[in-house]
Amino acid sequence: MTSRTPFISGRTGPGSAFVSDRSGAAHDRFMRLSSLVLLPLGVAAAFVLASLAGKPYAEARALIEQPLSALALIAFIIIGMAHACIGAGSIIIDYVHDKRQKAAAFVANTIAAVLIAGLWAAAIGLIAASR
Amino acid sequence: MIEADRDGLAERRPLSPHLTVYRMMLTMAMSMAHRITGVALYLGAALLALYFVGLAAGPGPFAAVSWIAEGVIGKIILIAFVWALYHHLLGGVRHALWDRGLFMGPVGREALTQATLIGGVALTALTFYLVTLVRLF
Numbered sequence: 001m002t003s004r005t006p007f008i009s010g011r012t013g014p015g016s017a018f019v020s021d022r023s024g025a026a027h028d029r030f031m032r033l034s035s036l037v038l039l040p041l042g043v044a045a046a047f048v049l050a051s052l053a054g055k056p057y058a059e060a061r062a063l064i065e066q067p068l069s070a071l072a073l074i075a076f077i078i079i080g081m082a083h084a085c086i087g088a089g090s091i092i093i094d095y096v097h098d099k100r101q102k103a104a105a106f107v108a109n110t111i112a113a114v115l116i117a118g119l120w121a122a123a124i125g126l127i128a129a130s131r
Numbered sequence: 132m133i134e135a136d137r138d139g140l141a142e143r144r145p146l147s148p149h150l151t152v153y154r155m156m157l158t159m160a161m162s163m164a165h166r167i168t169g170v171a172l173y174l175g176a177a178l179l180a181l182y183f184v185g186l187a188a189g190p191g192p193f194a195a196v197s198w199i200a201e202g203v204i205g206k207i208i209l210i211a212f213v214w215a216l217y218h219h220l221l222g223g224v225r226h227a228l229w230d231r232g233l234f235m236g237p238v239g240r241e242a243l244t245q246a247t248l249i250g251g252v253a254l255t256a257l258t259f260y261l262v263t264l265v266r267l268f
Contacts (some may be wrong), residue, residue: 032230036224042220046213046254049179050262052200053209057193060186060200077176084173091166116173116180123183 006044019041034083056109061127072130077120085113157244165222168215175212213258218251 048069053062064070088109096102153159178199187197198204225247228234234243 033229035227039223042216046258047215047262049209050213050258053206053259053262054201056201057186057190057197060193063185064183076181080137080172081176082177084169086168087169088173091170112173112177116177119184120176120180123180123187126187127183 020109024035027090031083031086034079037079038076038083041076045076045080048073063083064124064127065131067128070124072122073124080116081113085109088113133222144238157248158240159246161222165219168222171173171215172212172219175208175215179212210255210259214251214255217254217258218247220248221247221254224249 044130048063051063053065064073088108092105092109096105147161182196182199185192198210225234225243228243234240
């Protein structure tokens, strides 16, 4: 005899059909932790990006060459795109229901996030190194 | 990804009430705005990555991408990106406060939501004002 219902916790039995791949807790922890780090990095990035407005080539390079602004922008994009990749992933989970389309969207999302973060960080690294 | 479907159970599950049955509220609109600004930041980051690649490549390639930060279009892009960043950032702060059980009452949650809405615009204006005024960088 047991007092438990067939849907024990959503982890076992038929109830587990309602659960996805159980990676939610780790993703959730990462989103909260990264958002904490992105708070100061986001403000720093906002100031550097706002400073770029209307700057000609030499002045824009001089700004990005500064170690502090280069470091802030690189850290911002690497952590930011990891955060954005998981965020976009949960939007895909919510709105893309077809299995194949969902798998394709996940691959495209990951490639795009890695590409954006990689190009951004490499470009700024090159500019900072040329100083 | 392990698909959550056993004998079509996931298809037949009861659905919770969705958007259409609720009266639109500010907290709800801001929840949507949080997602929309998140997606906008993703796209904006792609555009800015292109700008930085041009800037790293030299004056020639830079001329092809300088529109992203120069002129009327560039200013609109940067202001929109910085606003989306602050709006999303303050949305995160709002959720962090709610996670800790703060501002959960009917007055508090509305006030907090209004504060983050106004705060995003105010911080954007302040950032561009300080940058042009003080020349921080």
